[in-house]
Amino acid sequence: MPVQNDEAPSFIHAARREQLVRCAIELIAEVxxxxASTxxxxxxxxxxRGVLTYHFRDRAELIEQVVRSVYDTGAAFLVPRMRAxxxxxDLLLTFIGGSVELYAAHPTEMAALTAVYAEGVSRAKHRRHTQERSDVEAALREGQERGEFRAFDVGVMYATIRGALDAALVxxxxxxxxEPYASELQTLFDLATTSVRGN
Structure with missing residues (x-):
């Protein structure tokens, strides 16, 4: 008698969902x-289509999973570098340079995310984007507290960094x-943020 594997159905379900999200990413990036209809x-x-609607209650849920998947890809690429x-x-420079490298390493994912945001999905209100903003602003504030960074408006600086990275994606x-795009951005924001040495 075969051993009952209680994990098999959930594993298969997760694998199918992952496949469908991947196909959605590829199609959205292309068209x-x-x-990119269901x-x-x-x-x-x-x-x-019935298989798709079995795994996702509607198209909106599928698109949300697309966005999450792309952010997960970005986190897997950037977080180990930033933890080092x-x-x-160094955290700021790693984030900037690593982001540009991410765009080159995962063009399909980036194209899909750009397409989603271009169709009225609000990046500013998405939890993963707001978390990025919160993390970068926290690093900027810490740098100011340590005396590594000069005094500046953290919100304005983050918005400027994000705008430069959006231009890098284009x-x-x-x-x-x-290169030299990544290193030039790193130098630009190093000069823009670093406190004047020797004072």
């Missing part, structure tokens, strides 16, 4: 969010190279 996503995955540094300055998506 945009508006054209029917087309199911077709790409080689399943019926200790100072706020640059990479257009076929541009990581």
């Amino acid at each position: 945009g969010l508006a054209q 029917v087309r996503i199911a077709e790409r995955a080689g399943v019926s 540094v200790t100072s706020p300055r 640059h990479i998506a257009g076929g541009g190279s990581v």
